[in-house]
Amino acid sequence: xxxxxxxxxxxxxxxxxxxxxxxxxxxxxxxxxxxxxxxxxxxxxxxxxxxxxxxxxxxxxxxxxxxxxxxxxxxxxxxxxxxxxxxxxxxxxxxxxxxxxxxxxxxxxxxxxxxxxxxxxxxxxxxxxxxxxxxxxxxxxxxxx
Amino acid sequence: xxxxxxxxxxxxxxxxxxxxxxxxxxxxxxxxxxxxxxxxxxxxxxxxxxxxxxxxxxxxxxxxxxxxxxxxxxxxxxxxxxxxxxxxxxxxxxxxxxxxxxxxxxxxxxxxxxxxxxxxxxxxxxxxxxxxxxxxxxxxxxxxxxxxxxxxxxxxxxxxxxxxxxxxxxxxxxxxxxxxxxxxxxxxxxxxxxxxxxxxxxxxxxxxxxxxxxxxxxxxxxxxxxxxxxxxxxxxxxxxxxxxxxxxxxxxxxxxxxxxxxxxxxxxxxxxxxxxxxxxxxxxxxxxxxxxxxxxxxxxxxxxxxxxxxxxxxxxxxxxxxxxxxxxxxxxxxxxxxxxxxxxxxxxxxxxxxxxxxxxxxxxxxxxxxxxxxxxxxxxxxxxxxxxxxxxxxxxxxxxxxxxxxxxxxxxxxxxxxxxxxxxxxxxxxxxxxxxxxxxxxxxxxxxxxxxxxxxxxxxxxxxxxxxxxxxxxxxxxxxxxxxxxxxxxxxxxxxxxxxxxxxxxxxxxxxxxxxxxxxxxxxxxxxxxxxxxxxxxxxxxxx
Numbered sequence: 001x002x003x004x005x006x007x008x009x010x011x012x013x014x015x016x017x018x019x020x021x022x023x024x025x026x027x028x029x030x031x032x033x034x035x036x037x038x039x040x041x042x043x044x045x046x047x048x049x050x051x052x053x054x055x056x057x058x059x060x061x062x063x064x065x066x067x068x069x070x071x072x073x074x075x076x077x078x079x080x081x082x083x084x085x086x087x088x089x090x091x092x093x094x095x096x097x098x099x100x101x102x103x104x105x106x107x108x109x110x111x112x113x114x115x116x117x118x119x120x121x122x123x124x125x126x127x128x129x130x131x132x133x134x135x136x137x138x139x140x141x142x143x144x145x
Numbered sequence: 146x147x148x149x150x151x152x153x154x155x156x157x158x159x160x161x162x163x164x165x166x167x168x169x170x171x172x173x174x175x176x177x178x179x180x181x182x183x184x185x186x187x188x189x190x191x192x193x194x195x196x197x198x199x200x201x202x203x204x205x206x207x208x209x210x211x212x213x214x215x216x217x218x219x220x221x222x223x224x225x226x227x228x229x230x231x232x233x234x235x236x237x238x239x240x241x242x243x244x245x246x247x248x249x250x251x252x253x254x255x256x257x258x259x260x261x262x263x264x265x266x267x268x269x270x271x272x273x274x275x276x277x278x279x280x281x282x283x284x285x286x287x288x289x290x291x292x293x294x295x296x297x298x299x300x301x302x303x304x305x306x307x308x309x310x311x312x313x314x315x316x317x318x319x320x321x322x323x324x325x326x327x328x329x330x331x332x333x334x335x336x337x338x339x340x341x342x343x344x345x346x347x348x349x350x351x352x353x354x355x356x357x358x359x360x361x362x363x364x365x366x367x368x369x370x371x372x373x374x375x376x377x378x379x380x381x382x383x384x385x386x387x388x389x390x391x392x393x394x395x396x397x398x399x400x401x402x403x404x405x406x407x408x409x410x411x412x413x414x415x416x417x418x419x420x421x422x423x424x425x426x427x428x429x430x431x432x433x434x435x436x437x438x439x440x441x442x443x444x445x446x447x448x449x450x451x452x453x454x455x456x457x458x459x460x461x462x463x464x465x466x467x468x469x470x471x472x473x474x475x476x477x478x479x480x481x482x483x484x485x486x487x488x489x490x491x492x493x494x495x496x497x498x499x500x501x502x503x504x505x506x507x508x509x510x511x512x513x514x515x516x517x518x519x520x521x522x523x524x525x526x527x528x529x530x531x532x533x534x535x536x537x538x539x540x541x542x543x544x545x546x547x548x549x550x551x552x553x554x555x556x557x558x559x560x561x562x563x564x565x566x567x568x569x570x571x572x573x574x575x576x577x578x579x580x581x582x583x584x585x586x587x588x589x590x591x592x593x594x595x596x597x598x599x600x601x602x603x604x605x606x607x608x609x610x611x612x613x614x615x616x617x618x619x620x621x622x623x624x625x626x627x628x629x630x631x632x633x634x635x636x637x638x639x640x641x642x643x644x645x646x647x648x649x650x651x652x653x654x655x656x657x658x659x660x661x662x663x664x665x666x667x668x669x670x671x672x673x674x675x676x677x678x679x680x681x682x683x684x685x686x687x688x689x
Contacts, residue, residue, distance in 0.1 A: 037388075062183065062266070064306025068384050071303050075422060091167065091184055098302035114170075121163040124152050126296045128424050129303070136152045136296070137426035140433065145423060 002055065002085050002105040006115065009102050014053035014081050034085075041069040045076050054078065056101070058086035067099045074100035074130030090114045094122060100130045146207050146510055147292050147437045149257045156299065157254040160261055164188050165247035172244065187305075189237075189263030190246055194562050197241040200263040201253060205273035205291040205315070206234030206513040208258075213500035213511055215256045217493040223249055228496065230481060230489040232553060232604060233312070234272050234513040235263055239560050261299055266307045268298035268379070272314045274322045275514040278438060279476045279522040281468040285334050285342050287317035289435040290371065293426070297372050304379050308386035309394035311379070312351075315344075323515055324607055324631030326350045326359045329396045330378060335365070343367050348378055348408065349400025352601035356637045357397040360405040362412065370416075372425045377415035381408065440471075441508035441523055447473020451526050458533050460582060461544035466529070475526050477507075479519040479536060480543040480551060484580035485573050488554040489517030498539050506532055515631075516553055518546070548585040549593050549658070550576050553604050557597030557614065558621070564597035566614025566621035567647075571595055574651045588658055591671045592630070607631035609672040610657065611638040612650055623650035627657065627683060628675045636672075641680060642688055653687055660686045 004013050016032035024033040025043050032053035035041050044051065054073060056066040070082055083103035084096050090110045097119075104110070128135040128145045138145030149157075167184050170176035176184075185191075189200035201216070208216075216236055220228045223245050224238040231237055241249070253259055263270055271291045278286040294313060298304070304311070314323045317334035325331035331347035344366040350359025366374045382396045385403075400408045449472055453459040467476040479499060482488050491499070499519055503511045506528045507521035514520055524532065536542040545551045552575065555561065557568030572595055579585050594608030598615075605611030611626035622644040629638030645653050658671070660683050665674045675683070 061180070062306055063388055064266075064304070065384055065388075067303045067306065068380055071380075075418070089180060091180070092305070095300075095302035095305050111175075117166055118163075121159045121166075122300070123155055123159065125302075126156070126299055127301055128422070135426070137430045140150070140152070141427050141429045143427055 002083065004083055004103040004105045005109050006104040007102070008097075009081060013103060016053060018053060018055040035066070035069050037063050037065040039069075041072050044073065048073075048076060048078050051078065051080050053081045053083060055083045055085045055105075058084060058088055061087040061089050061092060067095065070096070070099040070101055071130050090118050093118045098125065098129045098131050098133070146209060147204075147288075147434065153296075154254075154257070157257070157259045157261070160188075160259060161247060161250045161254050164250055168243060168247050183265055185246075186265035187262055187267060188246070188250065189235075189260035190241070190243075191264060192562070193239065193560050194558075195560070196239065197243055197246070198237055198239050198560065199241045199246060199249060199260060200231065200235050200237040201258060201260050202263045202270045203235050203258075203513050204295050205271055205277070205288050206275055206515075207277075207288060208511055208513070209509050210500040210504040210511070212256045212258055213496055213503065215252065215258065217496035217500065219249055219252065220493040220496065227490055227492045229487075229556065230491065230513050230517050230519070232515050232517060232602065233263075233270050234275075234515055235270055236513070239556070264310070266309050266311075267305050268301065268307075268311045268313065271295050271298070272312070272323050272328075272515060274316045274318060275478075275512040275520045276322060276467055276476050276522060277317070277512075278440075279467075279469050279474075280318055280320075281470045282320055283318040283470075284336055285317045286435075286438050287315040287332075287334055288438050289431055290332070290334060290344065290368075291315045292434045293371065293431055294375065297375065301379075304383060307379070307383055308388050309391065309396075311382070311396065319633060321631070321633040321635070324604070324635075326635045327352055327356070327604075327607060327631055328359065330375070331359050337365065341367075344371055344374075346374065346378070348412075349397045349405065351395050351397040352604060352606050353395060354392060354599040354601070355398065356601065356606040357401060358635050358637065359397075360400065362405060362409045368431055369425055369428055370420060373419040373422070374412075374416055376424055377412045377419045380415050380419075381411045385411070441510075443471045443474065443523070444525070447525060447527065449473055449526060451529060455530070457537075457544075458530055460586070461533055461542055462529060464544040464548070464586070465546045469523065471523075473526055474523055475529070477521045477524045477529070477532065478514065478546045479521070479541050480545050481518050481541075482545055482551050482576065483540055483543045484550065485577045487569050488552055488572050491519075495539055495541055498535065498541070502532055502535060516551060518551070544582055545585055547590045547592070549579050549588055549591040549610075549654075550585055552576065552593040552595060553608075554595040555597050555603035557595075557603075561597065563600055564614065565599075565616040566597050566623065568595045568597040568603055568614060571612060571614070571623065571647060571650060574647070575654055578651055578655060588662070589670055591658070593654070594629075604631060605629070606637050607635075608638055609670070609675070610654060612654075613640075615644060617644065621647065623647065625650065625653050625657070625687070627680065628672060630672055634672075639680065641684055656686050657683050
């Protein structure tokens, strides 16, 4: 079981142990699963109602597949906890948030001051993502995004 | 050209603050080099053999005189008084101190410039046709589309840690002046039967150690779905591109291994999903951007006559100008390839002069070309002589556009920590060997491209003549390649045979040009003759 260092959710962190994807899709009562970089997160889409926690593992920060996994889950309407675990660095923090992560359990705890600074640098963003923040183009043209 | 609004300005200002903080943490030891490395790369800061190198983005190669003056200022204040224009239409400085980098970015931000994503495994500076908005043969100005993609790709959260770097080019003319099909994604703007502009997508091209020509993956992407489609292309790559071997991590390997049809199928599946997410800006956004690229106030009814009484001037005009769509105007290329010079290098004084000429004669606009030259895209023919005199005084009037002297060369072992061999001395020696303009003109269009290692930054695969520097038992050795092209007749060059030492490769280039002169038929360029007669006659002349 991992415990998040940082959580952006109204409810407390899910404490269930996340089980591997293969085990989860084989049939289980568990509500928590862990996704590894090479795994196809779309296997979870028929089972979203059952899930309360998805951990996306970053064995190495340079492997960006977990960003797509998170986006796919959020685009499909997953509302549960989405936890980034592993080699999670403060300098990826904003990007992870924008891809839908709302829970962070890094191997090495992040410096809270650095996290605060990271959150404050960029006031606006060019793209629309699953985080629901209005893209710059939507603000420019006063349209919904 | 494009001008920032408060959102664009806030973005680059934020980046300066963020990077200043990252450098502070690196210098106080709280951020280890292995983590800082990819952060500095995202700001174009490399650690080279002797110092840090900073690569500044010049989106689609377009900039104004104020920005150009800033590049000169940075060369003077933070470097050794010169800069190097690159094959991605950027500029890089070779002698930067880490602690100065945040201040440099802050100065750049005051003129709407940055170094965002000029390196690292992310979407790099979008490149385009240097004659965009001017060329007689274009169907539209590709730069608004490039700007739309620039904004979309800037800090795209899902694509910051791709398997490998990702390069996009956008063109809008049947002549390819941007090596479009040698990009990870190449986009050619086309018009449908109704006269509406759309994008033809190519994916999986690239140079490096495994060169590939991008196959076409979609005939037509409507403007209003451009971002969705690009996003689909990138997501398939981010999820399925190889990460086990960095030399097989570019999208070209993915497309090659699964095949263009399977890649296309996966992208289509993703695209169908993307289209439901509302990722595309409204049409008004492309219109807003396009308004910045409207025609400058061209004078009407100008004469196309040029006083050619000065023979040196006449040669330069013939060689270095390109047809403009408005009568009385031309697009002028300033060659950064003087005989014996370093291809793409310019001093701060030269950069300032080019900025002044742009302000005085070219509607305040300059372009950097992927062949490492500078273009004034809209110049009155009547002003050419005055411009030429000023360029000539500054050593910038070399009349060799697209000739053998107009070569591309990477920085090579003189600067680069990846190189196996030096590129610059080879370029200089060849350039001196063919210094005589008359001799170069006799050889005609000849694209010579030199890389100091297999990573191919000098585009040797795309050279009519390519040179690849390798390490042979501790000695620098150069392989000769023939028959490549990065233009609309795109092809990959092939290695002729065993390599040569530095003087040997210079002689070898001369030998193959002699074979061409002996064998050519009327109207044939070097590469045409090569394609007709094949490798054998060249091989025989070189190796007996």
